[in-house]
Amino acid sequence: MKNPLDRLKENISSLPRSQKLVVDFILSHYNDVGFMTVEELSKKVGTSTTTVMRLMSSVGFSGYSEFQKNLQLLLKEESTPHTRLEKNLTTFSQNERWLNHYDLQLAQIQQANQINMETNLSQVESIIKKATNVFCTSVRSGLPVAQYLAHNLNRMFGNTKLTLADSSDWVDDVISFSKEDVLIVVSFARYGARLMHYADQARKNGASVVVITDKFSSPLLAYADAHLICPAESISSHNSVVSSFFLVDYLISALALSDSERVKQRLSEVNNVLTSMNYHIEKKNN
Incomplete structure (x- = not known):
């Protein structure tokens, strides 16, 4: 056809x-x-x-x-990887690839900034700050973003868990969700159906849902109480996570600065445990 x-x-x-x-x-x-x-x-x-x-x-x-x-x-x-790769093979010459990659990522960060500005970011920050429990989830290309966010939020506040939507383990968590909790879903094209199921169940149990995605046409936005739009084009076949990491990194910083005393106390306690384990490699003086 x-x-x-x-x-x-x-x-x-x-x-x-x-x-x-x-x-x-x-x-x-x-x-x-x-x-x-x-x-x-x-x-x-x-x-x-x-x-x-x-x-x-x-x-x-x-x-x-x-x-x-x-x-x-x-x-x-x-949106299939092989189609995107085939298209980009004819778009960028070998000599242009680095500059096109640089220009594309810079443009997408600027676009993410223009789309979200302080309104969307402040709304997401407020939802996370008020939550008793935070759950971050994703599949495939969005997983590194969810993992980075979950790691840093949990290190600072101790109330965040990474759950894998591709596993059914999230069902054990979602049945206990309440209006005090928030689910953060990271998803780029082609969007994972299981993420939609997870978000739907979270909403039904009263939790807030924050969606980090790449387009306003993303089906995940139907479940969102707040969202961040992060363009995810690349010069190859994959979803780029550069603009989403940029915004997520800002969120981590903003949340730490807004509750600095609590975060300092927790980071100090974490550091004491790691030091007692000789976890980090110490630089030796000559």
């Missing part, structure tokens, strides 16, 4: 202006449109649902649902 975006492009010249505006929006925002209702799409474009439905009929779809289903299949295919 032909790519649904290609079908729009092939027919755009014969469409009335009102439908061309819808096509322009879809082609520029197709990642988001894949998860919009027809009402949300028409509102974004500034037109009617009737115009959107007429467009779908004009380009050969039985309706918006059929178009969206095909678009979601395309998005799923585009």
